[in-house]
Amino acid sequence: xxxxxxxxxxxxxxxxxxxxxxxxxxxxxxGKYETARGPRQGAFLSWELxxxxxxxxxxxxxxxxxEHLERFxxxxxxxxxxxxxxxxxxxxxxxxxxxxxxxxxxxxVKSKVMTSExxxxxxxxESLGFSVVESDLxxxxxxxxxxxxxxxxxxxxxxxREEISGLFHDKLGTAEEHDxxxxxxxxxxxxxxxxxxxxxxxxxxxxxxxxxxxISITENEGNARLTAALPRVMIxxxxxxxxxxxxxxxxxxLPMLATAGTGQPLTCYNTFYGGPRQPGEADGPExxxxxxxxxxxxxxxxxxxxxxxxxxxxCGACLNVCPVFRAIGGLSYGTTYQGPVGSVITPHLRGLQDxxxxxxxxxxxxxxxxxxxxxxxxxxxxLHNRRNAARERGGVERWVWKAFSFVMRRPFLYRMGxxxxxxxxxxxxxLLEGGVLDPVRAWTMSRELPExxxxxxxxxxxxxxxx
Amino acid sequence: xxxxxxxxxFMDAVYPAAAMGMVTVLERLGHRxxxxxxxxxxxxxxFNAGHWAEAREMARPVLKRLAGAEVVVIGxxxxxxxxxxxxxxxxxxxxxxxxxxxxxxxxxxxSSFLVDRLGVTDVGARFARRVTFHDGCHGLRELKxxxxxxxxxxxxRDLELVEMTxxxxxCCGFGGTFxxxxxxxxxxxxxxxxxxxxxxGAEVVVxxxxSCLMHLRGLLVRQGVPLQTLHLAEVLVQS
Ligand code: SF4
Numbered sequence: 001x002x003x004x005x006x007x008x009x010x011x012x013x014x015x016x017x018x019x020x021x022x023x024x025x026x027x028x029x030x031g032k033y034e035t036a037r038g039p040r041q042g043a044f045l046s047w048e049l050x051x052x053x054x055x056x057x058x059x060x061x062x063x064x065x066x067e068h069l070e071r072f073x074x075x076x077x078x079x080x081x082x083x084x085x086x087x088x089x090x091x092x093x094x095x096x097x098x099x100x101x102x103x104x105x106x107x108x109v110k111s112k113v114m115t116s117e118x119x120x121x122x123x124x125x126e127s128l129g130f131s132v133v134e135s136d137l138x139x140x141x142x143x144x145x146x147x148x149x150x151x152x153x154x155x156x157x158x159x160x161r162e163e164i165s166g167l168f169h170d171k172l173g174t175a176e177e178h179d180x181x182x183x184x185x186x187x188x189x190x191x192x193x194x195x196x197x198x199x200x201x202x203x204x205x206x207x208x209x210x211x212x213x214x215i216s217i218t219e220n221e222g223n224a225r226l227t228a229a230l231p232r233v234m235i236x237x238x239x240x241x242x243x244x245x246x247x248x249x250x251x252x253x254l255p256m257l258a259t260a261g262t263g264q265p266l267t268c269y270n271t272f273y274g275g276p277r278q279p280g281e282a283d284g285p286e287x288x289x290x291x292x293x294x295x296x297x298x299x300x301x302x303x304x305x306x307x308x309x310x311x312x313x314x315c316g317a318c319l320n321v322c323p324v325f326r327a328i329g330g331l332s333y334g335t336t337y338q339g340p341v342g343s344v345i346t347p348h349l350r351g352l353q354d355x356x357x358x359x360x361x362x363x364x365x366x367x368x369x370x371x372x373x374x375x376x377x378x379x380x381x382x383l384h385n386r387r388n389a390a391r392e393r394g395g396v397e398r399w400v401w402k403a404f405s406f407v408m409r410r411p412f413l414y415r416m417g418x419x420x421x422x423x424x425x426x427x428x429x430x431l432l433e434g435g436v437l438d439p440v441r442a443w444t445m446s447r448e449l450p451e452x453x454x455x456x457x458x459x460x461x462x463x464x465x466x467x
Numbered sequence: 468x469x470x471x472x473x474x475x476x477f478m479d480a481v482y483p484a485a486a487m488g489m490v491t492v493l494e495r496l497g498h499r500x501x502x503x504x505x506x507x508x509x510x511x512x513x514f515n516a517g518h519w520a521e522a523r524e525m526a527r528p529v530l531k532r533l534a535g536a537e538v539v540v541i542g543x544x545x546x547x548x549x550x551x552x553x554x555x556x557x558x559x560x561x562x563x564x565x566x567x568x569x570x571x572x573x574x575x576x577x578s579s580f581l582v583d584r585l586g587v588t589d590v591g592a593r594f595a596r597r598v599t600f601h602d603g604c605h606g607l608r609e610l611k612x613x614x615x616x617x618x619x620x621x622x623x624r625d626l627e628l629v630e631m632t633x634x635x636x637x638c639c640g641f642g643g644t645f646x647x648x649x650x651x652x653x654x655x656x657x658x659x660x661x662x663x664x665x666x667x668g669a670e671v672v673v674x675x676x677x678s679c680l681m682h683l684r685g686l687l688v689r690q691g692v693p694l695q696t697l698h699l700a701e702v703l704v705q706s
Contacts, residue, residue, distance in 0.1 A: 014652070323638050360648060401521040405524050447654070456479045
């Protein structure tokens with residue numbers, strides 16, 4: 001394994017791209033997704049206008065982020081919620097560990113908290129001796145497998161039923177069972193016990209509503225509800241970009257998120273949390289903490305060109321339609337957020353030079369941008385990241401392009417280049433093609449070289465005597 | 468009118484027949500062709516690689532020469548998008564900003580020029596083959612061209628147009644230097660596209676983007692699949 005993120009990415013993406021079983025499995029899953037999503041999108045009066053409306057609302061939210069977050073804090077605090085502002089991963093970890101230690105908790109149950117992957121919460125809590133269980137079925141499977149989520153909406157979509165059954169058999173000692181219902185029941189049995197035992201529940205949030213001081217969580221399994229309802233203390237870890245100004249905004253966000261993400265009209269459970277248990281209420285946590293995490297998001301906010309990346313509602317649609325994602329799978333990225341959006345934001349969150357390779361690993365086809373429900377200019381931002389990276393550190397590549405430019409702007413050199421290519425072609429075919437010394441092996445490994453015509457267009461044009 | 472033809476290097480060397488086909492079709496329609504021989508590259512390769520200063524250096528003479536044109540027609544959606552969409556971004560805040568906007572208004576991808584600008588939907592061609600069409604991503608998504616090439620193919624006598632049913636608007640995996648920088652990924656993407664083209668039952672894959680054709684052909688020939696690749700302009704001159 002290469003030590004650098006770029007080296008690991010190269011190895012992993014190359015390996016998975018050649019794995020035909022993986023390719024078939026993901027294509028089948030995404031095919032089902034597309035079939036489900038198509039008619040659902042069509043059921044909107046205008047999906048396009050809806051996209052524009054979401055983008056406008058997010059624009060409003062993100063461009064006045066400070067005001068909306070303060071409003072949220074004010075409203076949430078008024079109902080007894082404790083709001084923590086955390087600049088980076090370390091502050092968020094400290095805040096969470098502080099709460100856990102203060103209340104003397106031992107057992108923690110989590111539900112779909114992608115943000116916690118960002119701050120590496122599980123490994124920290126486990127190293128401190130706490131038991132941490134993921135309650136989302138897909139995440140639970142990934143946790144058992146000791147592997148990060150493959151896709152931030154479908155964490156274990158790359159596994160077959162047989163593989164999951166085998167995993168349960170190994171880790172939980174259950175009998176081999178290939179029926180999805182039965183597998184779910186196994187997980188449910190194990191997880192229900194964990195809920196009852198847990199003294200802290202950690203959730204994420206799909207939306208943070210400034211107007212009412214609430215968070216909104218969207219899920220299909222109901223695990224987040226249990227995570228929030230049963231333990232004594234609830235912690236919600238959310239990125240600051242999750243804010244929307246008004247509760248009414250969700251009337252469009254919730255159905256569009258569901259349709260874009262999974263092809264559903266609405267996700268099965270849509271819950272709003274407005275604070276800890278109030279006097280006279282029958283259930284709910286005694287304490288509710290909302291951790292508002294920056295972790296370099298404000299740097300993205302400071303970049304007017306790519307600020308719209310903060311609109312992301314993590315629906316996963318850009319991953320689903322991305323031909324690169326389908327080819328290399330989610331784990332190759334080595335990031336919390338996979339696919340196009342991950343390739344756009346990770347260089348901002350974790351360092352441009354270390355993560356610029358993700359912006360390079362794209363044919364810039366733009367399928368992501370077309371599908372994004374909040375209209376993030378994803379594939380153009382990949383170009384922007386490439387430009388920013390090259391401007392910061394041009395490397396030898398800059399000289400290659402300088403030479404290229406020099407030749408291409410000089411008709412004489414260009415013609416000479418064409419002639420050399422034509423002469424060189426048979427030699428190349430006879431001596432080098434496909435071998436280790438082949439300078440264009442990256443192409444010829446899997447593809448024939450383009451056939452050079454006997455006569456270029458320019459030569460024909462000249463022979464014809466011009467126009 | 469006088470149509471200025473922009474012929475990028477790969478069309479010059481690999482697809483001269485496609486460029487010649489464009490000349491033939493346009494001349495038959497009574498237009499005069501102006502061909503600036505000295506313009507071999509729009510600067511997209513360094514632009515896509517992030518080296519915008521070098522891209523600008525390459526784009527500047529292109530811009531200056533095309534500023535004087537009546538209309539500019541290009542046989543590749545990818546170069547078309549560079550001139551029509553990305554030059555404006557590349558030259559934002561530069562002295563050539565206004566010129567880039569002006570040139571953008573004159574640039575047309577070949578099929579869209581025929582159908583959307585000239586209103587020509589039938590060029591009188593005949594081609595008795597079963598054909599599927601591959602949308603180059605830049606043409607499809609940057610230039611929003613989807614129907615023009617299909618309208619033209621639909622009016623070719625004896626031609627049967629069959630659409631792919633899988634990977635319909637999916638990228639062929641070329642992506643310029645991406646094809647060699649991430650060869651395995653690019654190949655995997657191309658294989659998906661080729662399989663879709665084969666499954667369509669077509670005998671020929673036609674595209675309005677020569678760069679996609681180069682990639683698809685490379686894969687198909689290597690796989691030994693007898694599926695031919697042709698540029699739209701090559702089909703439109705068949706009789
Ligand atoms: S970038 Fe857009 S499509 Fe991708 S996950 Fe975010 S909201 Fe969804």
